[in-house]
Amino acid sequence: MARLYEYQGKQLLKAAGLDIPEGAVAETPDQAREIAARLGRPVVVKAQVWTTGRFKAGGIRFAETPSEAEAAAAALLGHRVKGFLVKKVLVEEQLKLAGEFYAGIIIDPSYRVRAPVLMMTLAGGVEVESVEDERIARLTLDVLRGPAPDDLRALPRRLGAPDALVDPLARALESLWKAFCQNDARSAEINPLVLTTDNRIVAADCRMSIDDASVSRHPELGIRVARESDSPPTALDIAGWAIEENDHRGISFFAQLAADTRGGGFIGYHAIGGGGALLAADTLSRHGLKLANYAETSGNPTAAKVCRTARLVLSQPDLDGYILMGAVIASQDQWNHALGLMKACREMLTDRPGFPVVALIAGNKEREALRILREGLSTLPVRFELFGREYIHRLDDVAERMKALVEEYRAHRQTFGAPIRPVAPTGDVRWPFRTGTIVLRTAACEGCSSLACVKACSLYGGYLFRVRDKRMTLGIPLETVPRQCVECLACEHECHLRGKGALGLELPMDFPAI
Amino acid sequence: MAILINENTRILVQGITGREGAARSRFMSAYGTRVVGGVTPGRGGTKVGSLPVFNTVQEAIEANGPVDLSVTFVPGPLVKAAVIEAVDAGIPLLVMPVERVPLHDALNMLAYARERGVRILGPGSFGLISPGRAVAGWVGGSEDFAREVFRPGPIGLISRSGGQTTTLSWAIGQAGLGISTALHIGAEPVVGLAPAEILPLFEADPDTRAVALFGEIGTVAEEEAAETIAAGRFTKPLVAYIAGAGARPGMRFSHASAIVERGRGTAEHKIRALRAAGAIVVERPEALPLALAEILKGTTT
Numbered sequence: 001m002a003r004l005y006e007y008q009g010k011q012l013l014k015a016a017g018l019d020i021p022e023g024a025v026a027e028t029p030d031q032a033r034e035i036a037a038r039l040g041r042p043v044v045v046k047a048q049v050w051t052t053g054r055f056k057a058g059g060i061r062f063a064e065t066p067s068e069a070e071a072a073a074a075a076l077l078g079h080r081v082k083g084f085l086v087k088k089v090l091v092e093e094q095l096k097l098a099g100e101f102y103a104g105i106i107i108d109p110s111y112r113v114r115a116p117v118l119m120m121t122l123a124g125g126v127e128v129e130s131v132e133d134e135r136i137a138r139l140t141l142d143v144l145r146g147p148a149p150d151d152l153r154a155l156p157r158r159l160g161a162p163d164a165l166v167d168p169l170a171r172a173l174e175s176l177w178k179a180f181c182q183n184d185a186r187s188a189e190i191n192p193l194v195l196t197t198d199n200r201i202v203a204a205d206c207r208m209s210i211d212d213a214s215v216s217r218h219p220e221l222g223i224r225v226a227r228e229s230d231s232p233p234t235a236l237d238i239a240g241w242a243i244e245e246n247d248h249r250g251i252s253f254f255a256q257l258a259a260d261t262r263g264g265g266f267i268g269y270h271a272i273g274g275g276g277a278l279l280a281a282d283t284l285s286r287h288g289l290k291l292a293n294y295a296e297t298s299g300n301p302t303a304a305k306v307c308r309t310a311r312l313v314l315s316q317p318d319l320d321g322y323i324l325m326g327a328v329i330a331s332q333d334q335w336n337h338a339l340g341l342m343k344a345c346r347e348m349l350t351d352r353p354g355f356p357v358v359a360l361i362a363g364n365k366e367r368e369a370l371r372i373l374r375e376g377l378s379t380l381p382v383r384f385e386l387f388g389r390e391y392i393h394r395l396d397d398v399a400e401r402m403k404a405l406v407e408e409y410r411a412h413r414q415t416f417g418a419p420i421r422p423v424a425p426t427g428d429v430r431w432p433f434r435t436g437t438i439v440l441r442t443a444a445c446e447g448c449s450s451l452a453c454v455k456a457c458s459l460y461g462g463y464l465f466r467v468r469d470k471r472m473t474l475g476i477p478l479e480t481v482p483r484q485c486v487e488c489l490a491c492e493h494e495c496h497l498r499g500k501g502a503l504g505l506e507l508p509m510d511f512p513a514i
Numbered sequence: 515m516a517i518l519i520n521e522n523t524r525i526l527v528q529g530i531t532g533r534e535g536a537a538r539s540r541f542m543s544a545y546g547t548r549v550v551g552g553v554t555p556g557r558g559g560t561k562v563g564s565l566p567v568f569n570t571v572q573e574a575i576e577a578n579g580p581v582d583l584s585v586t587f588v589p590g591p592l593v594k595a596a597v598i599e600a601v602d603a604g605i606p607l608l609v610m611p612v613e614r615v616p617l618h619d620a621l622n623m624l625a626y627a628r629e630r631g632v633r634i635l636g637p638g639s640f641g642l643i644s645p646g647r648a649v650a651g652w653v654g655g656s657e658d659f660a661r662e663v664f665r666p667g668p669i670g671l672i673s674r675s676g677g678q679t680t681t682l683s684w685a686i687g688q689a690g691l692g693i694s695t696a697l698h699i700g701a702e703p704v705v706g707l708a709p710a711e712i713l714p715l716f717e718a719d720p721d722t723r724a725v726a727l728f729g730e731i732g733t734v735a736e737e738e739a740a741e742t743i744a745a746g747r748f749t750k751p752l753v754a755y756i757a758g759a760g761a762r763p764g765m766r767f768s769h770a771s772a773i774v775e776r777g778r779g780t781a782e783h784k785i786r787a788l789r790a791a792g793a794i795v796v797e798r799p800e801a802l803p804l805a806l807a808e809i810l811k812g813t814t815t
Contacts, residue, residue, distance in 0.1 A: 107617070109733040111708035114624050143621045144629075184618050186703065211617035211703070213590055248589050249533065251613060275675025275728065278758055279799070298677065299613055300534070300652065328677030329663060329684045331640060331655035363663075363680065364655035392681060393800035486533070 002210045002223045005048045007090045009206030013190070016179035018172055019202045023092030032073030035091040036066040042094040045072040049084035050232075052127070052207075057082045062094065095204060096197040099165075100124040102131075103173055104189035105180045108140070116141045116180065118173060120155045124192040135159065147177060168201045169193075183221070184214030216245070234259070235512030236293070236312060242510055243308045247435060249487075250301025250332070252309045258292045258316070266292035267321040267406060268313035272337060272361070273298045276327030280360075280395055284323070287399040289406065292316045297340075300332035304435055304487035306340025308509050314348050315511055317419040321356035321406045325398070329389055330363030335460065337361060338369035339489045342376040343505065346496065347422035353381040354412060356405035360398050362389035375497060383409070421511055425504020431464075431474060433485035436507040444502035445472065452498035456490035465491070515721040516644035516695040517670070517712070518607060518635075519547075519583060523648055526574055526581040526605070527552040527565075528588055528596045534611070534652065535587035536562050542585075544657040547648040551578050553596075571603040583607045585641070585650050590614040593637070597623040601632045610636030611651045613702065620704055627706070634706030640676035640698040645683075653679055653698060667692015668723035669806055670716040672709045672739075674699055674730045675757065682728055682802060689803035691810065694722040699735070710738035713748035724751040724806055728799070729784055731758035736784035740791035752793040753805045756781045 215226035240254025271277035466475030530552020558569030641651015654660030
């Protein structure tokens with residue numbers, strides 16, 4: 001789930017009617033001093049990082065004066081709290097506490113529940129996991145109707161809250177529920193929810209995460225990568241999410257594991273399907289292979305989506321190999337994986353002699369997929385080995401081969417290369433499809449009688465082209481190409497293998513600078 | 515027999531004119547499934563192959579006869595309306611192959627369906643297959659491949675991974691056994707039909723002699739399956755594997771449900787619960803078919 005920072009979550013609580021401390025976010029010590037001066041009273045300076053236990057780790061500091069606030073911010077900004085780099089601090093008024101509580105909503109996936117559950121305890125300010133069960137009040141929320149006011153009042157009552165507090169606490173719970181719904185949250189917690197000495201109920205902290213699949217409904221939240229993560233996304237992660245964001249055909253997942261791969265010793269890891277992906281990654285690690293990244297494509301993605309993902313996997317500097325681990329007998333048409341990978345390899349590995357490319361690919365259209373890879377990779381200077389379904393439960397054997405190829409490559413390669421980037425094709429005719437463009441060099445195409453592109457397009461279900469005067473031409477209106485093209489990339493592959501290499505596919509994507 | 519789907523099940527495909535809807539309808543029909551038609555708003559009166567397309571679910575039922583199961587090939591952000599429509603039309607079982615359904619939509623439609631006694635497999639389910647009889651969803655992918663991988667037989671299969679539904683069925687076939695019905699429950703944060711609810715269906719199915727469960731870290735699905743066994747609602751042999759035991763802390767994973775939250779859903783906890791209930795838990799997935807073969811020979815491990 002996409003996490004929010006404390007200051008973001010608090011703004012959402014405020015919009016839902018809950019009191020939050022007065023304050024603002026600072027990115028420099030100067031700003032922190034100004035905020036403290038504007039507030040004109042003692043403040044607390046809080047590091048904005050995705051971790052709990054900030055206070056004990058020194059990530060929360062109290063300041064009586066603006067210059068103390070400046071010093072506190074200087075001590076936090078640019079430093080690490082529990083391993084997390086602090087880029088922002090929240091500067092807020094200090095609250096005078098009369099009581100500390102906890103309120104939170106999480107999803108209970110139990111089949112008996114399958115609903116959000118509201119939890120409250122009056123023993124706040126500590127990890128709620130450590131509070132005994134009988135001191136926590138729970139309410140399963142009816143998502144169709146929402147909670148009745150009486151249900152909400154029953155929670156503080158059950159916990160023995162004084163009468164005067166029951167209504168204010170119930171109102172706070174209602175605001176929390178509102179914020180949870182309005183923002184498509186997966187979880188929302190306030191710890192502590194405080195009672196101040198002047199009898200206000202205030203959210204002194206907030207941890208909220210937004211459902212990944214709903215992030216696109218909330219552009220106002222500015223979430224760059226809608227993915228479960230312990231840390232903010234890297235530039236490569238953001239590029240990975242861009243592949244997925246606007247294309248619902250299949251799933252592409254990318255996570256950068258190694259921050260710096262210069263000097264070599266890392267391989268690119270690309271898996272097919274969620275279930276076998278972790279298992280295969282574990283196997284490779286057990287054999288001493290270091291993963292630069294962790295990518296997955298699954299759910300019948302287009303070859304174009306696979307290609308973009310594979311490019312990202314190959315794009316980290318100084319890699320010593322690439323492995324596609326399809327540790328699954330997949331139902332999806334596996335030629336999409338073969339054609340997507342082939343395009344990425346053609347674009348990026350022509351000047352990497354001996355670069356290890358290992359692929360385990362199994363399932364529907366497995367034979368076709370393996371043939372595509374065998375034929376295509378044979379035209380490149382790489383070292384490749386291919387494995388089919390009989391290796392699904394022999395991952396150790398595949399990992400051993402990968403290890404051997406990587407070691408051979410490391411022993412022989414002379415220099416470390418720059419990060420590899422694909423080069424866009426050139427041509428004089430352009431036929432745009434949904435996520436790219438077919439680019440044709442007419443002069444080269446005119447000397448070709450193979451019709452390989454036409455055959456390929458019909459074989460993989462596109463039917464874009466037809467034959468006129470023994471030559472390939474677009475057989476459908478140009479404006480229907482985006483709808484008709486299945487982005488299998490087969491035309492380019494076949495043109496390069498059997499034609500004149502006149503047809504290229506431009507698949508634009510953003511690569512971060514390294 | 516088999517559970518939930520067989521050669522007589524009358525199936526509707528919502529979103530039949532889309533890329534997946536059209537391709538999978540052809541596959542399901544080719545496999546012998548009784549697909550009776552499809553729905554795409556605004557495309558009523560057209561056809562996909564030989565299948566009639568209707569504007570609404572209600573229209574499809576009125577013109578074309580009753581429907582036992584609907585498969586929703588509708589993109590995640592739009593699927594809620596399709597599900598509500600199918601529930602209102604009284605279809606008793608929905609299969610949702612769609613991933614990335616907004617969580618609050620999923621919560622809403624699951625609650626709506628439950629109040630009206632409708633079962634939902636998914637969201638994010640690859641589907642289900644009763645080998646040799648019928649298939650709903652994209653599990654199997656193409657007719658030839660589905661026939662090659664899914665052999666009919668006495669094993670019920672419940673999987674939390676789409677890919678492993680196929681992989682394990684193939685491995686079970688390699689061990690000389692076959693499948694009564696295989697189901698993928700879906701990998702979204704909340705899903706409908708749970709292993710705890712599916713096990714009693716396999717209990718009542720005379721074709722099923724044992725059940726294989728491919729579990730994962732996250733949620734309480736395996737713990738609740740163990741409760742079902744302990745409560746005597748499932749008495750046949752269960753062999754399980756739990757994936758993710760070796761996941762290093764901080765390692766990310768694409769299944770939204772496979773996340774250890776608040777210390778819940780660890781592999782250790784699931785394995786302990788299942789073993790305490792009398793299930794066999796194997797350490798590697800390839801051991802699962804062998805354990806099943808052993809049990810069905812009569813020599814329990």
